[in-house]
Amino acid sequence: MNSSILGIHACLVALSISVAHAAQAEPPRSCQLHPVLLEDFNDFSIASSRIGPARWTAHTPWGGDFGDARFADPGLGGPFKVENGMLSITAWKDREGRWTSGLIAAADASGAGSGTRYGYFEARMKMPPGPGTWPAFWLAALKPANVSDGNVEIDVIEYYGQFTSVYQSVLHIWYKDPQKHRGNAEKIAVPDGSLVQDFHTYGVDISPQAIVFFLDRKPVWSQPTPPELDGPLYPLVNLALGSGWPIDKTPNPSTLLVDYVHVYGRDAGPPEGCPPGPTVLPPDVPNKH
Secondary structure (H helix, E strand, C coil): CCHHHHHHHHHHHHHHHHHHHHHHHCCCCCCCCEEEEEECCCCCCEECCCCCCCCEECCCCCCCCCCCCEECCCCCCCCEEEECCEEEEEEEECCCCCEEEEEEECECCCCCECCECCEEEEEEEECCCCCCEEEEEEEEECCCCCCCCCEEEEEEEECCCCCCCEEEEEEEEECCCHHHCEEEEEEEECCCCHHHHCCEEEEEEECCCEEEEEECCEEEEEEECCCCCCCCEEEEEEEEECCCCCCCCCCCCEEEEEEEEEEEECCCCCCCCCCCCCCCCCCCCCCCC
16 A cells, blocks of 8 residues: 555544544534433332432431321332322321321432433323312432532422412522522412313423423423532422421322323434434333323
C-alpha cells in the first residue's frame, strides 16, 4: 500500500473515530416514552421499609408520617387491600379515637427505587368523600434519605375533602435552610363533587424546559423546570387526614381507590422540547382504561 493510500486510510479512520465520539457526546434527543414502572395492582408487593423484592414501601423514605393519621405497615388488618386490580387505602379510627391510614412509596431510605428524571407520571384514582380527607399523588427526589438539600417535590394532586370543587398542584424545592425554600401552587377547578363520584387520571410531564400538570390527560398548569431537578423522581400515593383542617366529621372509614400508577421515562429531547404528556406511549404498552 503506497503512502498516499495509507494517508487517506488514516484520515478516514480518524474521521470515523471523531464521528463516533461526537455521537457518543451528543445528548439523547428522543421524545419516545418507555416504561419505568407500570403498577396495575395485579401482583402488588409492598414492604414496611425496603425496596427489593417489594416494589413499594409503606412509609416515606425519610421516616416521617404527616397529617392526623398514622401510616401503618402492610399486613393483616393494615390499610392496603388489592382486589381485581384495584388498590384501596383505608383510613379508620379505633375505639380510642386514633386514626390509622396508609402511604405507598416507590423508594426506600437507601435511594433504591423506581423513577425517572424526565418523562410522564400518571395515576388513576377515585377520591374519598367527606371533610378532613387529604389524599395525594406526588413525586419526590430519588436519593438517599440523608441527601436532603435542594430536593424537588411535585404534588400532582392534593385533594382536601371539604373543598369539593377544587384540588391543588404544587411545586416545592426543599432546602435545609428554610430561607432558601421555594414553591408555587395552583388551584385546579373541577365540577363540584366530580373527584369523589368517579375515577380520574392525574398526570405530570417533566422535561428540561417545563413541568406540565394534567387532569384526564388535558394540561391544566405548568411551571418552568427548576435547576435543582438534577436526578430522578419517584411516585408516592397516600391517604392522609387533616393538614390543619378538622377531622371531627371525617367518615370512618374513608377509602382512596387507586386503579394504577404508571411511570414512563424519556430522554432530555431536542432543544425545542418534546410534546408534553402521554403523546408518544410505547406501542406495546396499552393504556389501562
